[in-house]
Amino acid sequence: MMKPKVVAVINQKGGTGKTTTTINLGSALSKRGKKVLLVDLDPQSNLSYSLAVTSPAATLADVFLGNKALLDILLEKDGLWIAPGSNELVDIEISLVTQPEREMFLKRILAEATDFDYVLIDCPPSLSVLTLNALTAAEEVLIPLQMEVLTLQGLDQILNTVEKVQNAFNPQLKVRGIVVVMFDVRRKLSQEVLDYLRTNVKENIFNSQIRLNVKLAEAPSFGQSIIDYDPSSKGAADYGALAEEYLSV
Template sequence: MKTTVVAVINQKGGTGKTTTTINLGSALSKLGKKVLLIDLDPQSNLSYSLAVANPDGTLADVLLGTAAIKDILVETGGMWVAPGSNDLVDVEISLVTQPEREKFLKQILAEVKGFDYVLIDCPPSLSVLTLNALTAAHEVLIPLQMEVLTLQGLDQIMNTISKVKKAFNPKLKIKGIVVVMFDSRRKLSQEVLEYLQENVKEKIFKSHIRLNVKLAEAPSFGKSVLDYDASSNGAKDYKALAEEIAGA
């Protein structure tokens, strides 16, 4: 079985990274794929959103070498989760002084077998942890809101990916851009999307994730939106995105 490792990245907070990681993972699992979610964000919003509370171990323990990744995985909602924790802040500080500090996660994921997809929820910064994700990944998925500042942020992301490709991971590819929190009634949303379509060479997925209150509600119940309300626009949009990605 070939495992595809995907880093979900945007250096801004509140851009739909965690929402996309969880719900794309859930949609892929419902297509029959075996999915592992990696919560690499010290805020551990992914773990919280799937009601993974007080796990026996976290990714911080694995990165520190005090636990094996297979021993910390938690099954929930048809997926597996490597939980995050606030201890990742301390881990990041300790990694800065380590030789080959960018390769720790890649070495850890080499021990993981039997998954079709590993989706990494990256921190909202271009940090050592994010560098680890990009070095470990085969592909990058970029969730983008249709806002003016998005365009500036996209340039920074592309620049970082280019540097990582040159220095650490020459096979890294950009899987594509996912339009999130899309409101077709807003003129600005349409204008930014048209600008991206005309000026960005990377793939922009046809499946846009619409603004949807169910997406915001689902984490309160510890579920993906597909398990919380399968008939919602949020569930339909992520199902369409999963089909687009799995069929690519």
């Protein structure tokens, strides 16, 4: 039986390229022959929406409630499998707080997903009970980061949370790396922040940077990954390079 590599894509701020990275890294891995499941754990369901999954018959919330099995809710789109999210995950989050072993639910759910090479979890933009579930279920963490001054402070919080989860629930968890996103080659600050990170952060920083690219912003309106929407764009090239680097490390 296959055991997929489960990867939590986290950043506690919204609008940091988390969903974009989950979708497009997933798509690039799928184009390289990997079977990929994307899990939309964010109550805002941006991942589902970005792949034109707008009113699924059932969602991850139904699986948390025990009304559906994970495999019953999966949808396929452009060679990717999707476990859709929904706004009802807000209620799930509230009810989980009082449950025993509240951090273990997602791990048990994903035990069904044996037929995949990779499971990428798009986490909520907060260090919440749902994110805690993702970190407990995952083997690896990917952190998309913009090169802004405030992201350095945010990075410390993320790394502290990962360390707490390692100590309490998941000693196998490791940070696979930081993905530099929305990189503006024309801004001096972008390069300065990157240089600072390389000097001061012990975590791996992927060499493949995701440059600012208008096509990346357009792709969700068409319900596609950047690789399906515009394979010749910088965004497609950058996520392709990231997938190659990810597979080779």
